[in-house]
Amino acid sequence: MLLKYKINSPLKRLIGLLSLGVILISLPFLIRSPYYLHLVIMACINIVLAMTFSLMFSAGLITLGAAAFWAIGAYASTVLVMNLGISFWLALPFAGMIAGIFAFAFGLIIVRTPGFIFVMETFVINMMVVHAFGHITQLGGWGGICGIPRPGAITIPFIYQITFATKIPYYYLILLILLMTVIVFYALHSSRIGTAWRSIKLNPGLAQTLGINLFRYRVMVFTIASAFAGLTGSFYAHYYETIEPETFIIFKSLYIQIYGILGGLNFYILGPTIGASIMTFAPEFLRITQEYEPIYTGSMLILLAIILPGGILSIPERISALSRQNKVKKVKQ
Amino acid sequence: MAMLEIRDLNKYFGGLAAIKDLNLDVFNSEIVGLIGPNGAGKTTFFNVITGVYPPTLGSVLFMNQDITGLKTYKIAQFKIARNFQDSILFMKLSVLDNVVAGFHGNYKKAEWKSFMYIPSARKEERAAKRKALEILEFMGLASLKDELAANLPHGHQRILGICIALATNPKLLLLDEPATGMNPEETSNLIMLVKRIRDNGITIILVEHDMQAVMNLCNRIVVLNYGRKIAEGLPDEITKNEEVIEAYLGREEDYF
Amino acid sequence: MTTQLFIQLLVNGLASGMIYVMAASGLILVLGVARIFNFAHGEFYMLGAYGVFAASILLNLNFTLSLVLSMVIVGGFAALCYGTTFHYIRGQLLQCAAASVGWSMLIKQVALLAFGTKERGIPSVFRGLIKIGDITLSKERLMVIPLCIIVMCGLYVFLMKTKTGKAMRAVRLDSEAASLQGIDVTRMYLVAMVMGCTLAGIAGGIIAPIFSVVPAMGHDMLTLVLLIIILGGAESELGAVVGGIVIGLFLSFGYFFFGGLTEVITFASVGAILIFRPGGLFGSVVEV
Numbered sequence: 001m002l003l004k005y006k007i008n009s010p011l012k013r014l015i016g017l018l019s020l021g022v023i024l025i026s027l028p029f030l031i032r033s034p035y036y037l038h039l040v041i042m043a044c045i046n047i048v049l050a051m052t053f054s055l056m057f058s059a060g061l062i063t064l065g066a067a068a069f070w071a072i073g074a075y076a077s078t079v080l081v082m083n084l085g086i087s088f089w090l091a092l093p094f095a096g097m098i099a100g101i102f103a104f105a106f107g108l109i110i111v112r113t114p115g116f117i118f119v120m121e122t123f124v125i126n127m128m129v130v131h132a133f134g135h136i137t138q139l140g141g142w143g144g145i146c147g148i149p150r151p152g153a154i155t156i157p158f159i160y161q162i163t164f165a166t167k168i169p170y171y172y173l174i175l176l177i178l179l180m181t182v183i184v185f186y187a188l189h190s191s192r193i194g195t196a197w198r199s200i201k202l203n204p205g206l207a208q209t210l211g212i213n214l215f216r217y218r219v220m221v222f223t224i225a226s227a228f229a230g231l232t233g234s235f236y237a238h239y240y241e242t243i244e245p246e247t248f249i250i251f252k253s254l255y256i257q258i259y260g261i262l263g264g265l266n267f268y269i270l271g272p273t274i275g276a277s278i279m280t281f282a283p284e285f286l287r288i289t290q291e292y293e294p295i296y297t298g299s300m301l302i303l304l305a306i307i308l309p310g311g312i313l314s315i316p317e318r319i320s321a322l323s324r325q326n327k328v329k330k331v332k333q
Numbered sequence: 334m335a336m337l338e339i340r341d342l343n344k345y346f347g348g349l350a351a352i353k354d355l356n357l358d359v360f361n362s363e364i365v366g367l368i369g370p371n372g373a374g375k376t377t378f379f380n381v382i383t384g385v386y387p388p389t390l391g392s393v394l395f396m397n398q399d400i401t402g403l404k405t406y407k408i409a410q411f412k413i414a415r416n417f418q419d420s421i422l423f424m425k426l427s428v429l430d431n432v433v434a435g436f437h438g439n440y441k442k443a444e445w446k447s448f449m450y451i452p453s454a455r456k457e458e459r460a461a462k463r464k465a466l467e468i469l470e471f472m473g474l475a476s477l478k479d480e481l482a483a484n485l486p487h488g489h490q491r492i493l494g495i496c497i498a499l500a501t502n503p504k505l506l507l508l509d510e511p512a513t514g515m516n517p518e519e520t521s522n523l524i525m526l527v528k529r530i531r532d533n534g535i536t537i538i539l540v541e542h543d544m545q546a547v548m549n550l551c552n553r554i555v556v557l558n559y560g561r562k563i564a565e566g567l568p569d570e571i572t573k574n575e576e577v578i579e580a581y582l583g584r585e586e587d588y589f
Numbered sequence: 590m591t592t593q594l595f596i597q598l599l600v601n602g603l604a605s606g607m608i609y610v611m612a613a614s615g616l617i618l619v620l621g622v623a624r625i626f627n628f629a630h631g632e633f634y635m636l637g638a639y640g641v642f643a644a645s646i647l648l649n650l651n652f653t654l655s656l657v658l659s660m661v662i663v664g665g666f667a668a669l670c671y672g673t674t675f676h677y678i679r680g681q682l683l684q685c686a687a688a689s690v691g692w693s694m695l696i697k698q699v700a701l702l703a704f705g706t707k708e709r710g711i712p713s714v715f716r717g718l719i720k721i722g723d724i725t726l727s728k729e730r731l732m733v734i735p736l737c738i739i740v741m742c743g744l745y746v747f748l749m750k751t752k753t754g755k756a757m758r759a760v761r762l763d764s765e766a767a768s769l770q771g772i773d774v775t776r777m778y779l780v781a782m783v784m785g786c787t788l789a790g791i792a793g794g795i796i797a798p799i800f801s802v803v804p805a806m807g808h809d810m811l812t813l814v815l816l817i818i819i820l821g822g823a824e825s826e827l828g829a830v831v832g833g834i835v836i837g838l839f840l841s842f843g844y845f846f847f848g849g850l851t852e853v854i855t856f857a858s859v860g861a862i863l864i865f866r867p868g869g870l871f872g873s874v875v876e877v
Contacts, residue, residue, distance in 0.1 A: 195433070210406075
């Protein structure tokens with residue numbers, strides 16, 4: 001289920017998309033504060049990461065290693081730009097590819113054992129990657145790398161030169177990356193590949209008898225998801241201008257998982273969007289007192305897990321199920 | 334030349350012989366019945382052929398190609414399909430989506446073309462959906478096409494399992510006790526459907542306990558007991574075969 | 590390497606190893622019997638440590654009483670968590686993960702607010718050094734080992750000999766069959782959670798005199814415990830014991846030889862082992 005709540009009238013859809021587009025484009029000018037714009041940018045990053053989790057989940061793989069590939073992309077891009085002098089605009093896709101290659105290599109080994117063992121193995125990979133970056137002094141060790149250069153300016157002939165001096169160009173860049181991810185992932189989910197993934201998730205044994213090569217599709221989803229995580233890593237490195245291993249620890253992977261769960265695991269695009277947004281913005285708005293925020297966020301997580309195990313997007317379904325129950329009761333009376 | 338040639342097939346689990354020295358030929362367009370008391374090795378036989386596990390010894394040739402010990406998904410590519418004793422379906426999908434899923438191996442256009450929204454690929458997928466509907470109509474489930482597979486009654490679930498197998502466009506169909514749990518009416522319906530499938534050019538190996546179905550459908554019958562083939566022949570011959578009767582009389586169930 | 594150093598590293602390794610074993614066994618109980626993925630397990634370890642600290646320093650109880658009181662508090666809190674949360678989402682791996690992360694945030698922040706970031710600790714229980722032949726060892730660290738062994742033996746006896754223990758093992762093997770046999774499965778889940786978390790709490794309590802107690806200590810313990818479970822095999826207690834001791838010893842000797850690189854090598858080794866034995870040393874693999 002991708003965009004389950006389809007608005008049927010094409011005119012309404014067009015109006016909806018256009019309004020959304022207008023809001024998204026004008027957002028930096030509506031939000032004056034750079035701090036809130038930073039939040040929006042972080043939310044976009046988290047949404048992409050959450051979508052990579054959902055992509056793998058759609059094939060039945062639960063990963064606790066998304067942050068590791070985010071890290072690989074970030075460090076790869078940093079090295080490419082700072083040590084090899086490559087332009088950010090080239091480093092961005094390369095970082096994604098490098099992350100994808102690592103995922104491919106790992107995947108060949110660990111995808112053979114799906115299920116709980118796979119989760120644990122991604123956990124180990126995440127720990128390995130973080131500690132490896134922490135110990136390689138050439139990569140800054142635990143202190144990380146700072147002073148990462150901003151993306152190079154884009155010159156549109158005769159019109160304008162876009163420099164990354166403020167947060168605003170960054171916002172548009174991450175928005176572009178987010179949109180591209182949504183399009184690519186949507187295309188994947190709605191294609192035959194997505195059908196194969198879902199078959200594997202629902203019933204791997206049956207999928208095999210239909211000619212689906214489980215190994216191949218699992219490695220595929222792992223590689224693609226991790227490549228996009230790596231891509232986002234590159235953006236993050238040149239946005240934040242600092243990266244350190246602490247950022248990519250296992251708890252980040254856990255949070256990424258929660259972004260997916262919170263929104264609704266059955267919604268591969270909308271779910272991560274909502275889940276990541278809530279988890280990015282809520283702690284800020286719950287910062288009533290600096291000290292109590294984790295308590296509120298934690299409580300929110302607990303409550304949501306109990307009341308809405310299907311995530312936020314399961315609310316309409318629950319309401320209709322309840323109303324169906326009520327109708328039955330009324331009929332019985 | 335036989336479509337399926339089984340030579341000296343043996344399958345041991347530890348020290349236990351589930352299949353012993355089995356030789357069998359299955360010819361094009363026939364329905365071969367595989368019967369025997371419970372535990373005779375019939376489902377093991379299916380599992381070995383479809384690559385669930387490899388045989389300990391022996392070989393399986395399909396259309397003159399050695400498929401012994403190949404993985405399940407590879408064997409599916411040879412167009413051998415099966416259903417399962419326990420309804421193995423995509424429970425959370427609709428009936429129609431279940432059958433469409435079966436088309437996976439039949440698309441001619443490459444996968445990435447589907448991803449890129451290339452029209453010819455997407456057109457193929459729409460055609461698959463239509464064919465899926467045809468199969469459902471063929472098997473009598475069309476009216477339930479949007480129903481969740483999990484919500485179907487047991488008998489319908491079994492037929493859905495066969496539909497999914499049919500969607501793979503098989504040359505050889507292995508039916509594992511499709512009539513289990515069906516009442517006489519459903520069984521008669523099933524018999525008619527299986528006949529139709531064979532008439533469409535699909536070779537069938539049928540494992541069944543329901544003798545009505547077996548007698549009505551099978552050109553030949555092979556009898557297994559304790560993993561060994563104890564008899565093979567026309568249905569009438571088998572019912573009179575003393576060894577066969579003894580094998581069954583040794584059990585509690587009343588088969589004949 | 591001198592014998593003194595070797596024995597010291599050995600004792601340290603075994604001591605921390607046994608602590609890991611206790612904490613890991615606790616999580617295996619929660620995971621295996623109650624099927625709850627508790628990412629807050631480290632926080633119960635931390636609570637146990639703070640409990641002993643509070644009882645010792647604030648209430649002036651001796652160590653044994655502090656430990657007992659801490660156990661009761663941790664166990665009670667675990668029951669609370671179970672009753673309010675995990676009872677409803679038990680068995681759903683991902684929802685449990687989310688809820689337990691929520692609890693982890695909550696508990697850690699409460700501890701932070703209550704005790705601050707300052708490193709806490711209690712004075713040594715077993716003061717001084719002990720001399721065995723030529724070797725001088727810290728009594729405190731040495732005593733950790735028999736203490737843990739006692740607890741683990743108690744656990745073993747409980748699981749193997751008592752009615753409740755056997756019932757729990759039955760539930761772990763097949764909860765449906767167990768309930769058909771008349772076992773109150775829900776109660777078993779509760780007991781498993783309480784026991785598992787309390788084990789972690791005891792581990793925390795035992796090390797309170799040795800290491801500093803900070804709110805963040807749960808996180809590091811959790812990652813180690815998870816690593817041990819991966820190494821040993823998720824369903825295997827023997828795996829937890831062997832894994833815990835192996836990791837404890839490996840880290841202890843490893844720091845001497847490899848310094849900071851030890852952790853990377855540990856993770857890489859576990860990863861390598863997983864390639865050849867995906868289910869862990871003692872686990873079983875279901876491959877599809």
